[in-house]
Amino acid sequence: MSGRDVVLARIRRALTDVPRSEAPDDVPVPRSYERAHVPDGETSDALVDLLAENLADYRALVHRTDADGLPTLLRRLLLEHGSETVLVPPGLPTWWLESADATRVHDRAASTPAELDAVDSVVTGCAVAIAETGTIVLDGGPDQGRRRITLIPDHHVCVVRVPDQVVASVPRALERLDPTRPLTWISGPSATSDIELDRVEGVHGPRTLEVVLLTE
Amino acid sequence: MSGRVHLGMPAFPEAAASATRNARLRGNLSHATGTIRAKRAQAVAELSDWDALRAAGAAVKDRTLRHLDHYLERLEEAVTAAGGTVHWAADAAEANRIVTDLVRATGETEVVKVKSMATQEIDLNAALERAGIRAYETDLAELIVQLGDDLPSHILVPAIHRNRGEIRDIFREEMGRWGRPAPKGLTDDPAELAEAARLHLREKFLRAKVGVSGANFMVAETGTLVVVESEGNGRMCLTLPETLISVVGIEKVVPTWQDLEIFLQLLPRSSTAERMNPYTSMWTGTTDSETADGPRVFHLVLLDNGRTDALADTVGRQALRCIRCSACLNVCPVYERAGGHAYGSAYPGPIGAILTPQLRGTASELDASLPYASSLCGACYEVCPVAIDIPQVLVHLRERVVEGGEVTVRGQRTTIRPARGHAAERAAMRAARWAFDHPRALLAGQRLASRTRRLHPRRLPGPGRAWTATRDLPTVPAESFRDWWRRTRNVRGEARGEGGGR
Numbered sequence: 001m002s003g004r005d006v007v008l009a010r011i012r013r014a015l016t017d018v019p020r021s022e023a024p025d026d027v028p029v030p031r032s033y034e035r036a037h038v039p040d041g042e043t044s045d046a047l048v049d050l051l052a053e054n055l056a057d058y059r060a061l062v063h064r065t066d067a068d069g070l071p072t073l074l075r076r077l078l079l080e081h082g083s084e085t086v087l088v089p090p091g092l093p094t095w096w097l098e099s100a101d102a103t104r105v106h107d108r109a110a111s112t113p114a115e116l117d118a119v120d121s122v123v124t125g126c127a128v129a130i131a132e133t134g135t136i137v138l139d140g141g142p143d144q145g146r147r148r149i150t151l152i153p154d155h156h157v158c159v160v161r162v163p164d165q166v167v168a169s170v171p172r173a174l175e176r177l178d179p180t181r182p183l184t185w186i187s188g189p190s191a192t193s194d195i196e197l198d199r200v201e202g203v204h205g206p207r208t209l210e211v212v213l214l215t216e
Numbered sequence: 217m218s219g220r221v222h223l224g225m226p227a228f229p230e231a232a233a234s235a236t237r238n239a240r241l242r243g244n245l246s247h248a249t250g251t252i253r254a255k256r257a258q259a260v261a262e263l264s265d266w267d268a269l270r271a272a273g274a275a276v277k278d279r280t281l282r283h284l285d286h287y288l289e290r291l292e293e294a295v296t297a298a299g300g301t302v303h304w305a306a307d308a309a310e311a312n313r314i315v316t317d318l319v320r321a322t323g324e325t326e327v328v329k330v331k332s333m334a335t336q337e338i339d340l341n342a343a344l345e346r347a348g349i350r351a352y353e354t355d356l357a358e359l360i361v362q363l364g365d366d367l368p369s370h371i372l373v374p375a376i377h378r379n380r381g382e383i384r385d386i387f388r389e390e391m392g393r394w395g396r397p398a399p400k401g402l403t404d405d406p407a408e409l410a411e412a413a414r415l416h417l418r419e420k421f422l423r424a425k426v427g428v429s430g431a432n433f434m435v436a437e438t439g440t441l442v443v444v445e446s447e448g449n450g451r452m453c454l455t456l457p458e459t460l461i462s463v464v465g466i467e468k469v470v471p472t473w474q475d476l477e478i479f480l481q482l483l484p485r486s487s488t489a490e491r492m493n494p495y496t497s498m499w500t501g502t503t504d505s506e507t508a509d510g511p512r513v514f515h516l517v518l519l520d521n522g523r524t525d526a527l528a529d530t531v532g533r534q535a536l537r538c539i540r541c542s543a544c545l546n547v548c549p550v551y552e553r554a555g556g557h558a559y560g561s562a563y564p565g566p567i568g569a570i571l572t573p574q575l576r577g578t579a580s581e582l583d584a585s586l587p588y589a590s591s592l593c594g595a596c597y598e599v600c601p602v603a604i605d606i607p608q609v610l611v612h613l614r615e616r617v618v619e620g621g622e623v624t625v626r627g628q629r630t631t632i633r634p635a636r637g638h639a640a641e642r643a644a645m646r647a648a649r650w651a652f653d654h655p656r657a658l659l660a661g662q663r664l665a666s667r668t669r670r671l672h673p674r675r676l677p678g679p680g681r682a683w684t685a686t687r688d689l690p691t692v693p694a695e696s697f698r699d700w701w702r703r704t705r706n707v708r709g710e711a712r713g714e715g716g717g718r
């Protein structure tokens with residue numbers, strides 16, 4: 001017998017107390033929890049404020065701007081971080097970085113992790129942002145690129161289009177996301193609680209996370 | 217170099233006693249668990265619907281477990297359709313063989329690993345080492361354990377028994393033997409220690425060709441796997457290598473994508489006490505090679521290794537709901553006194569006390585003593601995000617140890633004999649006595665329990681029933697545990713000290 005047959009046969013023997021007529025959906029799951037914890041009808045401004053607050057609470061640096069201000073803001077953030085090179089996802093709107101001095105680096109199929117490690121910063125968009133938890137979610141869309149480019153550089157600048165990309169809660173975020181895409185949920189810069197269960201920021205992922213809330 | 221294994225560990229009471237004598241260990245543990253208890257309570261209080269989430273989480277897991285074959289087959293289909301390959305392992309040896317063969321087939325001799333309880337449980341690193349393959353642990357705490365040639369002592373923070381000074385010493389002495397040495401002048405500042413780990417592991421991530429992981433959840437409907445983490449080592453291992461091998465217990469499957477909305481709220485708040493952990497990765501099979509994002513080859517190894525034996529026990533089955541958040545460890549007065557190593561397996565604390573004897577059986581002295589490693593205070597049940605009634609399972613397992621009866625061992629129904637008169641019984645009794653003899657542990661627990669309204673211990677500790685008055689533990693029939701304690705031990709007044717956090 002294959003491992004598969006053995007395991008499935010054991011499971012079926014173990015479940016003799018489950019009536020044959022019972023279908024999986026017959027087992028009740030009470031879903032009386034909230035779809036979101038912020039009150040319904042909360043204004044989008046309030047949601048964006050909550051997002052900003054929760055992002056900052058986990059040590060992301062939060063900035064707000066509109067389309068006119070974005071190129072100058074990105075230029076300044078890269079300058080202040082001392083970045084000479086910046087990774088650019090294939091579909092990042094070119095005007096975002098039109099003022100930036102840093103040299104653009106494109107993620108090619110042949111780029112090795114070691115090459116990416118030499119790049120100072122990365123600028124991306126996102127798929128959705130969750131106000132209640134201060135989370136941004138990347139789904140590998142054209143303005144975000146492959147997962148590795150937001151992982152290896154030490155400085156990640158993520159632009160969130162507000163209010164369109166902001167949802168209140170985890171349940172609402174999952175509704176918007178496509179499970180067939182590789183997803184990365186990010187809540188603050190990389191951190192660890194491994195030393196005496198105390199949170200310290202900055203381990204393997206980008207140690208600086210800047211989130212730009214872009215009003216459209 | 218492979219780290220140590222749990223085989224040949226002394227029974228719980230001996231190990232607990234030696235841990236209790238170690239003041240530094242106790243200090244490290246109380247400090248860490250005290251910190252996290254208060255934070256967890258706060259993170260949970262933020263959600264007004266916590267009880268509803270908890271009930272939903274438990275119900276989804278029950279639905280899954282009652283139809284586990286159905287969901288695993290769905291999962292297998294979905295993962296395969298997305299380009300992954302699914303393997304099934306009935307036990308640890310089979311899982312280790314599958315993974316070893318898969319790594320060998322790549323021609324590589326090293327792998328990077330994300331923290332995974334399942335691979336701890338099967339002692340994969342030692343199996344790989346025997347095959348000439350080096351496994352690098354990349355989670356900070358796992359790295360501390362691996363460099364220190366030590367055993368993990370906590371689910372979430374395996375090096376919780378180490379304080380910052382000890383960690384600095386381990387890094388200074390051992391990093392050089394494994395790769396990049398610790399920076400000169402390394403202090404015990406946690407930020408500096410994290411930086412040292414970053415530098416040490418970076419070269420390993422960047423050159424890794426094979427990654428090995430576990431998973432927190434697998435979605436049957438879509439074939440999606442989920443890894444929840446903080447440091448980014450998980451993202452490194454899941455995205456940079458060409459081949460990814462995930463070893464996951466069969467109970468980690470959940471039916472639908474939507475079900476994640478429950479667990480992604482329950483888990484971070486219960487485990488690290490955060491609204492959301494820094495990083496969560498979700499992937500479904502592989503992506504095609506033109507636009508490849510992440511590994512081009514993905515293997516999923518589904519692990520039984522005793523889980524179906526637990527499944528066959530209608531009381532014990534609920535232990536398989538566990539999402540490994542570690543909240544029950546952090547509130548457990550016995551864990552805090554005894555330390556994680558005393559539990560003799562990858563799963564310490566209350567969850568270990570009910571899971572290990574089900575996965576491995578109760579034949580050994582250690583495993584027979586585990587259900588007694590508790591004062592039945594009920595704090596673990598209160599904090600458990602999937603409402604596992606740990607005290608109920610403990611009492612049930614005590615009965616099994618003492619009275620014997622029908623159980624399933626490696627898929628076979630067997631009748632085990634009562635432990636009466638055997639070494640296992642003596643070990644169990646010593647464990648019970650250890651819990652009785654540690655008033656601070658016990659009373660701290662009672663104090664927690666007295667504030668809980670939902671849990672009333674249904675029955676008092678097993679010895680009362682099965683070991684009659686002729687044995688050295690008194691029976692405790694009608695009066696409450698605490699009253700009994702007061703009467704027989706003449707303890708003054710209310711408990712003081714570390715009730716902690718609730």
Ligand code: SF4
Pocket residue numbers: 486537538539540541542543544545567596599600601602603604
């Ligand atoms: S038993 Fe419950 S509290 Fe303990 S680790 Fe598992 S899920 Fe968490």
